[in-house]
Amino acid sequence: MASSTKDLSGLYATNEASVQKSDDAAGYYTLGENVVDPSAPTGVIADRWTNTKFTNALVNPANRRKLNVIIVGTGLAGGAAAATLGEAGYNVKVFCYQDSPRRAHSIAAQGGINAAKNYKEDGDSVYRLFYDTVKGGDYRARESNVYRLAQESVNIIDQCVAQGVPFAREYGGLLDNRSFGGVQVSRTFYARGQTGQQLLLGAYQALERQVAAGTVEQFTRHEMLEVVIVDGKARGIITRDMVTGAIDTHTADVVVLASGGYSNVYYLSTNAMGSNVTAAWRAHRKGAYMANPCYTQIHPTCIPVTGAHQSKLTLMSESLRNDGRVWVPKKAEDCDKHPSDIAEDDRDYFLERIYPSFGNLVPRDIASRAAKYMCDEGRGVGPQIEEPDGQGGKRMMRRGVYLDLTAAIARLGKDKIEEKYDNLLDMYARITGEDPYQVPMRIYPAVHYVMGGLWVGYDLQTNIEGLYCTGEANFSDHGANRLGASALMQGLSDGYFVLPNTIRDYLAKGPFEEISEDHPAVLQARQEVEERVAKFLSIQGTQTAESFHKQLGHIMWEYCGMERTEEGLKTAIAKIRELKRSFWSDLKVLGKGEELNQDLEKAGRVIDFIELGELMCIDALNRRESCGGHFRAESQTPEGEALRHDDEFAYVAAWGWGGDEGGAQTPVLHKEDLIYTAIEMKQRSYK
Amino acid sequence: MKLTLKIWRQNQGAATGAIKEYPIDGVSSDMSFLEMLDLLNENLVHAGEEPVAFDSDCREGICGMCSLMINGQAHGPEVTTTCQLHMRSFKDGDTITIEPWRSSVFPIVKDLVVDRSAFDRIIQNGGYISVNTGSAPEANAAPVPRPKAQRSFNTATCIGCGACVAACPNGSASLFLGAKITHLGELPQGQPERYERVTSMVAQHDHEGFGGCTNIGECASACPKEIPLDVIAQLNKDLRTAIKQGH
Ligand SMILES: Cc1cc2nc3c(=O)[nH]c(=O)nc-3n(C[C@H](O)[C@H](O)[C@H](O)COP(=O)(O)OP(=O)(O)OC[C@H]3O[C@@H](n4cnc5c(N)ncnc54)[C@H](O)[C@@H]3O)c2cc1C
Ligand code: SF4
Ligand code: FES
Numbered sequence: 001m002a003s004s005t006k007d008l009s010g011l012y013a014t015n016e017a018s019v020q021k022s023d024d025a026a027g028y029y030t031l032g033e034n035v036v037d038p039s040a041p042t043g044v045i046a047d048r049w050t051n052t053k054f055t056n057a058l059v060n061p062a063n064r065r066k067l068n069v070i071i072v073g074t075g076l077a078g079g080a081a082a083a084t085l086g087e088a089g090y091n092v093k094v095f096c097y098q099d100s101p102r103r104a105h106s107i108a109a110q111g112g113i114n115a116a117k118n119y120k121e122d123g124d125s126v127y128r129l130f131y132d133t134v135k136g137g138d139y140r141a142r143e144s145n146v147y148r149l150a151q152e153s154v155n156i157i158d159q160c161v162a163q164g165v166p167f168a169r170e171y172g173g174l175l176d177n178r179s180f181g182g183v184q185v186s187r188t189f190y191a192r193g194q195t196g197q198q199l200l201l202g203a204y205q206a207l208e209r210q211v212a213a214g215t216v217e218q219f220t221r222h223e224m225l226e227v228v229i230v231d232g233k234a235r236g237i238i239t240r241d242m243v244t245g246a247i248d249t250h251t252a253d254v255v256v257l258a259s260g261g262y263s264n265v266y267y268l269s270t271n272a273m274g275s276n277v278t279a280a281w282r283a284h285r286k287g288a289y290m291a292n293p294c295y296t297q298i299h300p301t302c303i304p305v306t307g308a309h310q311s312k313l314t315l316m317s318e319s320l321r322n323d324g325r326v327w328v329p330k331k332a333e334d335c336d337k338h339p340s341d342i343a344e345d346d347r348d349y350f351l352e353r354i355y356p357s358f359g360n361l362v363p364r365d366i367a368s369r370a371a372k373y374m375c376d377e378g379r380g381v382g383p384q385i386e387e388p389d390g391q392g393g394k395r396m397m398r399r400g401v402y403l404d405l406t407a408a409i410a411r412l413g414k415d416k417i418e419e420k421y422d423n424l425l426d427m428y429a430r431i432t433g434e435d436p437y438q439v440p441m442r443i444y445p446a447v448h449y450v451m452g453g454l455w456v457g458y459d460l461q462t463n464i465e466g467l468y469c470t471g472e473a474n475f476s477d478h479g480a481n482r483l484g485a486s487a488l489m490q491g492l493s494d495g496y497f498v499l500p501n502t503i504r505d506y507l508a509k510g511p512f513e514e515i516s517e518d519h520p521a522v523l524q525a526r527q528e529v530e531e532r533v534a535k536f537l538s539i540q541g542t543q544t545a546e547s548f549h550k551q552l553g554h555i556m557w558e559y560c561g562m563e564r565t566e567e568g569l570k571t572a573i574a575k576i577r578e579l580k581r582s583f584w585s586d587l588k589v590l591g592k593g594e595e596l597n598q599d600l601e602k603a604g605r606v607i608d609f610i611e612l613g614e615l616m617c618i619d620a621l622n623r624r625e626s627c628g629g630h631f632r633a634e635s636q637t638p639e640g641e642a643l644r645h646d647d648e649f650a651y652v653a654a655w656g657w658g659g660d661e662g663g664a665q666t667p668v669l670h671k672e673d674l675i676y677t678a679i680e681m682k683q684r685s686y687k
Numbered sequence: 688m689k690l691t692l693k694i695w696r697q698n699q700g701a702a703t704g705a706i707k708e709y710p711i712d713g714v715s716s717d718m719s720f721l722e723m724l725d726l727l728n729e730n731l732v733h734a735g736e737e738p739v740a741f742d743s744d745c746r747e748g749i750c751g752m753c754s755l756m757i758n759g760q761a762h763g764p765e766v767t768t769t770c771q772l773h774m775r776s777f778k779d780g781d782t783i784t785i786e787p788w789r790s791s792v793f794p795i796v797k798d799l800v801v802d803r804s805a806f807d808r809i810i811q812n813g814g815y816i817s818v819n820t821g822s823a824p825e826a827n828a829a830p831v832p833r834p835k836a837q838r839s840f841n842t843a844t845c846i847g848c849g850a851c852v853a854a855c856p857n858g859s860a861s862l863f864l865g866a867k868i869t870h871l872g873e874l875p876q877g878q879p880e881r882y883e884r885v886t887s888m889v890a891q892h893d894h895e896g897f898g899g900c901t902n903i904g905e906c907a908s909a910c911p912k913e914i915p916l917d918v919i920a921q922l923n924k925d926l927r928t929a930i931k932q933g934h
Contacts, residue, residue, distance in 0.1 A: 084820040100807050102847055103750040162823035164816045164871050166840040173830025197749055205815035212811040243796055272744040306717045312746045430771050496820045544732050590737050595699040596797045598740055
């Protein structure tokens with residue numbers, strides 16, 4: 001437990017170490033040692049990163065090419081890191097499961113990227129971006145990490161512009177900005193509705209430049225299935241070539257996982273079909289801590305589900321909430337009327353009503369829950385959809401609220417709106433068959449992003465030496481709720497600026513002892529992968545990997561979705577354990593291992609999701625408080641807002657793998673106390 | 688809806704494949720084209736037949752991973768990607784023919800999956816601005832006039848799907864090339880390497896075996912991102928200048 005000694009900045013930590021009083025998850029886990037970040041910087045917050053960069057060891061340029069780095073993932077985090085480390089002269093191997101690094105899921109990000117440039121002179125600063133992000137994360141993020149993120153945000157924009165990223169511009173040729181949910185300044189840089197695409201292409205091009213220069217070797221259609229650990233240090237990975245089925249060994253001096261988020265644990269999410277948790281989960285099973293896995297971000301503005309056939313959900317960037325007003329009918333009888341037949345007086349602009357100072361721009365968790373409650377009350381719009389009623393039966397509900405651009409179109413003109421959002425509105429029209437310029441869009445919350453991930457220190461190293469984790473795959477910067485436009489910022493900050501500076505401190509310890517391909521640890525990891533692949537193919541049951549995934553998704557959304565309860569989570573854990581048993585006895589995968597076999601790939605990802613789902617529920621069960629994207633019904637204010645318990649839960653829950661006896665995991669909980677020295681923890685209010 | 692699907696099946700490593708016919712029922716008009724194929728695959732697996740391999744990832748029209756010739760058209764009858772094509776574009780009782788991208792530079796891996804790595808190699812040969820991390824000037828130091836910024840953006844939206852190549856009778860990748868040349872060429876940051884870039888990218892394009900452009904324009908009409916045909920004019924103009932300057 002941390003004591004309240006004075007920080008080097010001369011200030012006391014604002015919160016005393018937390019003492020957990022309630023324990024809903026008793027019996028589901030064991031308690032381990034507290035975890036302390038060995039790389040945590042001290043001193044005045046504004047100087048911590050500069051000091052770290054200065055004190056981290058350097059690697060002589062001549063020695064760099066003798067050091068080998070493996071990076072799994074080519075999204076913003078992995079692509080940027082591979083390009084930068086390659087450019088610095090290290091010997092880099094980078095992996096992705098798609099056919100080209102350019103297709104990593106970062107490409108789909110729509111809305112924008114934050115940076116404290118203060119080009120608008122509206123009161124923005126590094127400190128304000130830092131403050132907003134810590135508050136937006138409901139005081140469950142690490143203060144030092146977030147401060148560094150805000151500092152680097154400024155460099156990211158410079159870097160991307162120099163690479164040719166075509167950000168939106170004002171008539172004078174300078175960069176334009178817009179606002180995003182949860183903040184009152186305009187600091188979001190964007191490239192129409194395709195910001196992620198443009199940023200990723202920038203990183204991809206930088207990466208390909210290094211491939212041509214011979215510093216980076218890229219492996220596409222390769223899936224990492226195991227990490228190799230020798231003497232407690234990460235020394236390589238085992239991959240499956242998804243075209244030939246070959247199981248290969250790649251050794252290195254250091255391994256970086258930049259494998260993205262795991263929202264697909266819910267089956268339906270806004271993530272790409274292939275997004276998965278496998279890389280992180282395999283590392284977890286080898287000892288890496290998985291932190292705050294239950295922190296899931298639900299995005300308020302997605303296109304509602306239309307039927308059982310659906311394979312994914314599509315996001316409508318929340319930047320639309322700058323111009324769109326969100327409403328439902330005041331009277332349930334009006335719900336099946338055409339929106340234009342509902343008089344102005346009969347409309348409930350509920351976000352503007354409940355949260356007058358932020359209005360439609362409240363943070364995502366708040367906007368999402370508000371939309372859900374409107375629908376729960378029977379005031380949702382759109383078609384009636386069948387859903388479980390929570391008592392084992394079914395009911396018909398409308399799951400949609402209007403996002404109405406009519407007033408903005410009248411004020412700014414259709415052209416201006418088209419220019420600002422173009423492809424988003426086309427995309428909406430294509431998916432729903434409705435014209436958003438004519439009829440208000442219908443939206444509903446959907447699972448979008450995960451704030452949990454592998455535990456890392458300030459240096460982005462996991463608790464396994466030599467194993468680093470960056471981007472959405474780690475847990476560090478967003479606390480319980482990620483604000484809009486901050487994930488892209490984290491990916492690029494980690495990739496271009498942070499990791500290259502922290503990893504050199506580790507690499508400077510080299511040269512490392514060479515690991516041969518027939519080292520027992522390598523052989524064992526390889527054998528594990530081969531046996532798993534063979535196992536999937538040998539079960540020959542009756543249910544497809546796809547159907548297991550759907551069943552898991554239903555359980556997770558129902559019990560570990562927008563609202564969680566003790567009883568629901570316990571039910572979910574039991575159901576997931578049952579599902580795991582039937583997976584191992586009834587899976588059906590056709591074809592061979594030695595060829596492109598998409599069902600086989602899917603099977604491996606789905607079982608890792610099932611195991612992760614169990615841990616997510618245990619984590620959610622333990623945390624009997626509401627914060628950001630984690631809403632425990634047992635912990636709310638009289639007005640129904642999320643109620644944190646800083647006295648009990650101001651910690652990061654870092655879970656260690658505790659085995660899986662008889663189909664039930666018993667993870668080990670390591671707590672990392674969250675100490676704030678620069679920011680005071682307050683109840684979050686957006687009213 | 689009830690449909691008849693005629694699908695190209697090709698075993699991995701086999702020199703050729705064949706069209707196989709599959710009836711399918713229970714298709715909803717709200718489904719995307721790929722969700723319809725998901726449904727077919729679930730049916731096939733239950734019937735003990737190997738599912739049809741096809742590529743997709745984002746399923747929202749942005750990653751460029753999906754492909755497919757649908758009734759002879761790249762990405763099917765609408766100006767969009769296959770993942771964003773919805774079954775409401777078809778009628779009950781339709782017969783739909785589904786094949787992989789047509790180009791010898793995109794060899795078939797299996798069924799409907801092809802290898803598009805040639806595109807990565809073209810980018811490796813100059814499709815970037817050389818700037819080392821951390822050495823960038825202040826972002827607003829070089830203003831970009833709006834029309835240039837917009838043209839740059841519009842061409843930067845190419846998703847690298849390869850539909851232009853699949854649609855072109857010559858198998859040329861000129862639209863893809865022209866899009867990147869224009870994206871970077873419209874920006875002040877792209878000027879120092881502008882002419883070197885075009886010669887090396889074109890050299891790689893030709894080396895891969897893509898065909899030459901004869902201004903047929905099928906590429907632009909198949910392009911889901913509506914990359915305009917005039918990027919090819921830009922490409923040719925830059926190439927001429929480059930040659931004149933001795934690059
Ligand atoms: C629709 C959508 C819109 C969004 N909009 C915004 C926005 O406007 N602003 C914002 O800030 N954020 C946004 N986000 C969030 C943001 O896009 C992501 O958090 C971020 O891009 C993640 O980047 P990453 O580099 O960590 O991972 P990713 O881009 O997901 O990359 C993961 C990489 O890992 C590889 N990989 C994964 N597993 C394996 C394996 N086992 N073996 C080999 N390779 C593997 C993949 O091939 C891929 O290359 C959005 C997200 C979505 C879904
Ligand atoms: S130019 Fe168009 S068709 Fe060609 S790869 Fe780019 S997006 Fe696809
Ligand atoms: S699957 Fe990404 S563009 Fe179609």
